[in-house]
Amino acid sequence: MPRLICAADALLDGGAGVRFEVDHRGKPAQAFAVRFRGVVHGYLNSCRHVPIELDWNHGEFFDISKLYLVCSTHGAIYQPDTGLCVGGPCRGARLEPVPLEESGGQVWLSDAQGE
Template structure:
């Protein structure tokens, strides 16, 4: 019954580099404060709730640093849980079989150039909405 939430511009596409730093955004998840993040892997932009499947703590080592040293996996700084960046599935560590909560992402051309957009849903939306 509610109108769909509008897409939110996250960043210019070239700000996300394969295996590089991610972009964080404030959000609400099930009514509480949260952070979502966006990264690029194998040429595709992905987004996830910044909450480990093992213990609900943020993943990043330093702000925006989600990939482990090889740039092939996302890694939780607290307990070392390792996630496949393209699926969010835990592939190693204490959360084996769990997965990150995905955020819908769309990459499109804009008058300012190609950009990454977050497509919010009813449970996970930008803090300002």
């Protein structure tokens, strides 16, 4: 069964993200959802440089330009739609995607997650 994460309108384009927990390879892990150019994207909340959470302010993932997700610790920047790191110490690495779906005015964690 898909799991409800949040109302679709809780995610504004380039705005604050919604944090949630997922089961990742049998262990609880922090994840987040953001909206970019109209589309919802989900990733594990773990930088690819050092595996710590990205957001310095709870739920704030975008940089000031609202074009990139930024790690608060050493400033790695990631493309919001692909998770690819395009600047910083882990350039070329990717955030781990978490499959989300938007339907019926809600955002859902898809069935495939955690398998």
